[in-house]
Amino acid sequence: MPDVNADPPGGEPPPGSGELPGSLSPRQQALNVRAFSAVVAKFKEALLEGPEALAVARDIVAAFADSEASGGPTRSDVWASISERRSPQYSEGFFDARWAIFEHYGAIQPYLAKKHQQRYALHPAVGPAILVHERLRRHRGIDELAALLDETRSLIKQRSRDRAAIEAGLAYGRQILSLYAIHLERLVAVASIRELAEEQREHNFPGLTEKVEFLNKEVSDHFPNDHALDYQAVALLNAEQRYQRALAAAIQRIVEQGGRTLDFAVLSAEEYLEAARHAPLALLGQFGADLVADPPTVWIDAGMLMKAVEEFAPYTRLRRRPTMPQVPQERDPVQRIGEARVRERSRQDHLAERVLVEGDRADLTAELQRSRWPAAARLLADLIGLDADPYAPYRLEIGINLIVDRIGWVTYLHPVYLHRQDAKAPEHLHRRGHEEPHGSA
Numbered sequence: 447m448p449d450v451n452a453d454p455p456g457g458e459p460p461p462g463s464g465e466l467p468g469s470l471s472p473r474q475q476a477l478n479v480r481a482f483s484a485v486v487a488k489f490k491e492a493l494l495e496g497p498e499a500l501a502v503a504r505d506i507v508a509a510f511a512d513s514e515a516s517g518g519p520t521r522s523d524v525w526a527s528i529s530e531r532r533s534p535q536y537s538e539g540f541f542d543a544r545w546a547i548f549e550h551y552g553a554i555q556p557y558l559a560k561k562h563q564q565r566y567a568l569h570p571a572v573g574p575a576i577l578v579h580e581r582l583r584r585h586r587g588i589d590e591l592a593a594l595l596d597e598t599r600s601l602i603k604q605r606s607r608d609r610a611a612i613e614a615g616l617a618y619g620r621q622i623l624s625l626y627a628i629h630l631e632r633l634v635a636v637a638s639i640r641e642l643a644e645e646q647r648e649h650n651f652p653g654l655t656e657k658v659e660f661l662n663k664e665v666s667d668h669f670p671n672d673h674a675l676d677y678q679a680v681a682l683l684n685a686e687q688r689y690q691r692a693l694a695a696a697i698q699r700i701v702e703q704g705g706r707t708l709d710f711a712v713l714s715a716e717e718y719l720e721a722a723r724h725a726p727l728a729l730l731g732q733f734g735a736d737l738v739a740d741p742p743t744v745w746i747d748a749g750m751l752m753k754a755v756e757e758f759a760p761y762t763r764l765r766r767r768p769t770m771p772q773v774p775q776e777r778d779p780v781q782r783i784g785e786a787r788v789r790e791r792s793r794q795d796h797l798a799e800r801v802l803v804e805g806d807r808a809d810l811t812a813e814l815q816r817s818r819w820p821a822a823a824r825l826l827a828d829l830i831g832l833d834a835d836p837y838a839p840y841r842l843e844i845g846i847n848l849i850v851d852r853i854g855w856v857t858y859l860h861p862v863y864l865h866r867q868d869a870k871a872p873e874h875l876h877r878r879g880h881e882e883p884h885g886s887a
Contacts, residue, residue: 498536502544503576505532506554510568518557518565521545548572588651591622595657602664609675616665616678619658623685630692639703646696658686694724701725791835794828798840798864806866811849814862818855829864839867 509527513519519527525541528534534541548554553572556563598615601608626649633642665679701721722730801808810829814822833842845861 498540499544500576500579501534502536502541503572505534506544506548507568507573507576508532515565518567520564521566524566588649588654591619592651592654592657594619594622595654595661599657599661599664602661602668607668609669609672612665613675613678616661616675616682620678620682620685623658623682623689627685627689627692630689630696634692634695634699639700642696643700646693646700649693655686655690658683697721698725698729701729794832795838797825797828798832798838801864802866808864810862810864811859814859815849815851815854815856822856822859826862829862841865841867 505528506524508531509524510519512527512531513523515523524545525538528541545554553569554566555569557565557567594615598612598619601612601615630645630649633645637645662679662683665675669675697720801810810825814825817825829840829842832838832840841864843863843865845863847861848858849860850858
C-alpha cells in the first residue's frame with residue numbers, strides 16, 4: 447500500500463486546502479484532528495498531518511454526489527470527475543492511496559455484493575465527518591459544546607422531559623468547560639506568548655456565557671424542587687465562570703507581554719477590540735510607554751480668541767411646566783337616562799309605524815298568537831307604553847272577548863288593535879286596562 451502519510455506529489459496543496467476564513471494555523475489544525483481521532487485510534491502515528499487528506503475526501507464526496515452512472519461510479523469515473531471538475535493539485539497515486547484507505551474502513555463499499563465488483567457507493571457518514579473536521583479547523587470543539595447546551599435546553603422545553611438526559615447534558619457540559627479552563631490555566635503558566643495568542647483565538651465563540659445562563663435559569667424554572675439538577679446547573683455555571691477567568695487571564699498576559707515588547711503581531715483586530723473593552727486602563731496605557739511622539743500645538747491668535755468669546759453662550763436649562771393630565775369627561779347620568787328614554791321612544795315609534803304601515807288601524811291578535819309569550823308580552827308592553835304617552839298619536843284597544851288556544855305558545859289572550867289617534871275605534875270595542883297576554887302555567 448502506498449505511503450499515505452507522504453506529501454502529495456508536486457508539494458502543492460489541493461484546492462480548498464488553504465486556511466478557511468478565521469481558521470487556525472496548520473499546526474493547530476493537525477493537533478486538533480489528532481486529539482479528535484485519538485478517541486477511536488488503534489495505532490500510533492496513523493494520521494495524516496497535512497490538510498490534503500481532507501481535500502481528497504471532499505473531492506470524493508463531490509464526485510459521488512455528481513455521478514449519474516447507473517449502479518454507482520467506478521474508481522476511474524471518480525478520478526475522471528475529480529480531474530475534470532476539481533483541478534486537483536495532488537497526483538493520481540495519492541488519490542489511489544486514499545481510495546484504498548476508504549475501502550479498508552468501509553467508507554467506500556461495492557455497489558453489489560459480488561466478486562470483481564467495479565462499481566461503488568459512498569457511506570453517508572463520510573459527509574458529516576468532513577463537516578466535523580472542517581469545524582476543527584476553526585475551533586477545538588466550542589461548536590459542539592454550544593450544540594450540547596442547545597440540545598439540553600430543547601430537552602427541558604419538551605412536554606415529556608427526560609430528566610436523566612437533562613442531567614447527563616448538564617454534567618457533560620460542566621466537564622468540558624472544566625477541561626477547557628484547566629487547559630487555558632496551564633498555557634497561561636507555561637506557553638509562549640505566540641502560542642497563547644493562537645490558543646486564545648481558538649476560543650473566540652460569542653454567546654457561550656448567555657447559553658449557560660439561560661440553561662441555568664430554565665432548570666430553576668422547570669425543576670424548582672429538584673436539588674440534584676439545581677446542583678448540576680450551578681456547577682455548570684461555576685465551570686463556565688472559571689473558563690471565562692482563564693480566558694481573561696490569557697488575554698491579560700498577551701496584553702501585558704505584548705505591550706512591554708511592542709509585539710503587536712500577537713494580536714488580531716478582534717483581540718485588540720476585546721482588550722480595549724475589558725483590559726484595565728493602566729494596562730492599555732503601557733502600549734505607548736516606549737513610544738516617542740511630538741504632539742502638535744494648538745495655534746490661536748487674539749482675533750480668534752475674541753471671536754470665540756463673543757460667540758460663546760452658556761447653556762441654560764429652561765424649566766417647563768408639565769402638561770396638564772387629560773381627564774376624560776364623564777357624561778351626566780341624568781342625561782344618559784334621558785338619551786336612553788329617547789332611544790326607547792324612537793324604537794317604539796318605529797314599531798308602531800311598522801304595524802300601521804297599511805293603514806290607521808292594525809289587528810295585532812294574530813301576531814301575538816304566533817309569537818312566543820315573552821315576545822308577545824314585550825310587544826304588548828311597548829304598545830301600552832305608546833298608549834300611555836299623551837303626546838304619542840297612537841291608541842291601543844283591547845277587546846273583552848277571550849281567545850283560548852291550548853296548543854299555542856300564548857294559551858289565552860284578548861283581541862288587540864292599534865289605532866292612530868285621529869282614527870275612530872269600532873263601537874263594539876272599548877278600552878281596557880293594560881292587560882297582557884298570559885302564557886300557560
